[in-house]
Amino acid sequence: xxxxxxxxxxxxxxxxxxxxxxxxxxxxxxxxxxxxxxxxxxxxxxxxxxxxxxxxxxxxxxxxxxxxxxxxxxxxxxxxxxxxxxxxxxxxxxxxxxxxxx
Numbered sequence: 129x130x131x132x133x134x135x136x137x138x139x140x141x142x143x144x145x146x147x148x149x150x151x152x153x154x155x156x157x158x159x160x161x162x163x164x165x166x167x168x169x170x171x172x173x174x175x176x177x178x179x180x181x182x183x184x185x186x187x188x189x190x191x192x193x194x195x196x197x198x199x200x201x202x203x204x205x206x207x208x209x210x211x212x213x214x215x216x217x218x219x220x221x222x223x224x225x226x227x228x229x230x
Contacts, residue, residue, distance in 0.1 A: 131213050135204045142199025145192045148173065 144159055147166065155166050176183040
């Protein structure tokens with residue numbers, strides 16, 4: 129999976145999360161795999177509060193909206209532009225980490 133494919137995956141996640149807002153939950157037709165995940169995710173939000181009172185629907189939705197606003201193509205592309213993701217660079221970083229662990 130190359131960098132652009134990974135960026136696209138996170139953008140899709142942001143699109144999915146954008147359906148859950150303080151104004152309500154709105155299932156959008158163009159979101160990929162919504163038929164599998166929308167209702168289940170809605171249920172998970174409900175379960176979060178049942179299992180931990182700190183995770184109110186309002187707080188969970190606030191966090192989801194924060195991530196939805198950040199997971200855009202332009203934000204992720206700008207963020208990743210500061211790093212070198214070439215395969216040679218990644219190999220060197222893995223080697224350095226392993227060497228430092230010895």
